[in-house]
Amino acid sequence: MAGALNTIKVLDLSRVLAGPYCTMILGDLGAEVIKVEAPNGSDETRGWGPPFKNDVSAYYLTANRNKKSITLDLKTEEGVEVVKKLVRESDVVIHNFKTGTMERFGLGYDTLYELNPRIVYCSITGFGETGPSRDMPGYDFIIQAMSGLMSITGTKESGPQKSGVAITDVLTGLYACIGIQAALLERVQSGIGQKLDIALYDTAVSALVNIGSNYLMSEAIPTALGNEHANIVPYQTFRTFDGEMVIAVGNDNQFKALCHVLGESEIAMDDRFKRNRERVKFRAELIPKLQEVFVTKSTAYWQEKCRENNIPSGPIQNLEEVVNDEQLQSRNMFITHDHPTAGSIKMIGSPLKFSRTPVEIKLHPPNPGEHQEEIMDRIGMNKTTN
CATH class of the missing domain: 3.40.50.10540 (Crotonobetainyl-coa:carnitine coa-transferase; domain 1)
Incomplete structure (x- = not known):
């Protein structure tokens, strides 16, 4: 054809x-x-x-x-x-x-x-x-x-x-x-x-997309955030018991679901973390709380729980794993x-x-x-x- x-x-x-x-x-x-x-x-x-x-x-x-x-x-x-x-x-x-x-x-x-x-x-x-x-x-x-x-x-x-x-x-x-x-x-x-x-x-x-737009609006020179996101929290890597994985929470409902999966529902009710704009502001206080829980279980465990609850996530794969991905x-x-x-x-x-x-x-x-x-x-x- x-x-x-x-x-x-x-x-x-x-x-x-x-x-x-x-x-x-x-x-x-x-x-x-x-x-x-x-x-x-x-x-x-x-x-x-x-x-x-x-x-x-x-x-x-x-x-x-x-x-x-x-x-x-x-x-x-x-x-x-x-x-x-x-x-x-x-x-x-x-x-x-x-x-x-x-x-x-x-x-x-x-x-x-x-x-x-x-x-x-x-x-x-x-x-x-x-x-x-x-x-x-x-x-x-x-x-x-x-x-x-x-x-x-x-x-x-x-x-x-x-x-x-x-x-x-x-x-x-x-x-x-x-x-x-x-x-x-x-x-x-x-x-x-x-x-x-x-x-x-x-x-x-x-x-530069959103990072460029952020600067044009605020004139604040952005800095490197590693695997964190400038505008969304939590949207980054987390260490697990046996490796690392990515969590990409895109909205407040997903954040609630993540807190439930982690057994930390009270975090979602904290005024500092209810909405994304506050989570970005209080990133330094929130992330360690989540990290403490993620490190207690395996990547596979958290992957399964996240998928069951429609929380965007993924393992960090090497090229061998990528090529063999079904x-x-x-x-x-x-x-x-x-x-x-x-x-x-x-x-x-x-x-x-x-x-x-x-x-x-x-x-x-x-x-x-x-x-x-x-x-x-x-x-x-x-x-x-x-």
Whole structure:
């Protein structure tokens, strides 16, 4: 069955994570994605590891399935000419070169628009193509630091901490994917494409959500709360007899139910704790009372009691436990696919579940230039171009 985007052709000049993550989603949805790299493969993630399997990087595999691969030298006229030919038959061009690089190649938006006015052109950079920082290189770690995300992650004891994954790259890839699809929908009405200027820095700041809003309203600089929530209490981890778990009480009725489960119903009647706004204010007095009870029983015990009483909770799972989780297994969130070099590989599946046009994993993450001959034949340049 054809995917939801099966008529869309994407020319992917991006590398590392944000751009490739975006184009992988488009490929999962059925778009034809042609990944363009320099000769021998220039996506840095091909060399990031370990782990490797038959010299294929696990990092590269994470964001490059459902793509075809060609290699081109964009510093040559021939390489640029191939891109221009591909642009004429494409719907989307995406890149994450530094600001001005595509223009130096002779592949800026204005040039490509002349070749194909319907093209949706997506630029992903660290700081965007305008403003005083536009020429600065943008790496996820740096963006997490500058955006304020690190200042609110961790504890007072640990100091600022980054997320365990390159979260601003992932979010930027998602924003780019949303923006591209919106531009394609608008093109149906206008008949012409447009340029998207997506910045990691902008994306990271947008991810501050309630913490950013709290500051804009109060001008009180937020501090790192570790596993606690700035606006909701109790909404954090608790130590149990044999481990740790998360309690996420979202309203006052749930708090009452939690106190009942803990055998501490009188806490719910205390004027300091009846309503969430008071619980936030008197957090330091409340949490130790709850912690004293949680530590007396096992995680499994509290999990069962919380589920019986509709109290949001969950165990803190490691990756082995996650991969073996029956819920995720039932949702096909871990898949196996054959790769010509690595052999049988395991990948994280797609969270997108469609009733009529389901996601399909048709193509393995390609080796450099794996589809060179096929693509060159299609555009009438069957001489291999490196």
